[in-house]
Amino acid sequence: MDIELAARQLEALGSPTRLKVYRALVRAGHDGLPVRGLQQRVGIPASTLSHHLHRLILTGLVVQERQATTLICRAVYPAMRSLVGFLVDECCLDEQCGRAGEAA
Template identity: 60%
Template structure:
């Protein structure tokens, strides 16, 4: 994952409302959740919800599918895993180097 993509996704999740939406969709599983149910649970105006959903769709964290007259949102789990993998990929990479540098000279 490119750093700019990771930054955009983290920025999108940095908003409390978008983070709530995303967490609800992750909890909903592969079946996703209709926009109407998201609105009921969050108790926010449809226009506000639509604005936040657009932001999450734009960075690839969620997708939307029309099922008859219902718009259903789905968490993009591969994108989520990619973001988490990106965040932990460098975990402790410099630890050995730091330990060597911190040792007193013999």
């Protein structure tokens, strides 16, 4: 995992709106959510949502698939997995980030 990619993905998640969007998608599971459903859940105008989705897609955290007239959005789980892996491997020392030691 490249540090530049990690930074871009962290930045993509680093907006309350986008984090809520992403979380909604993760919670939607494998079936994903249409943009419309996402919009109702997050409660923002369509154009704003579209911009945020675009950013999430650019970093590889989200993909879209067209089903007739609706676009289904899905979280890309492997991307999140490697991002978390980066944080743990590159940014944490084992002793300090391991569960042992102190209960946060």
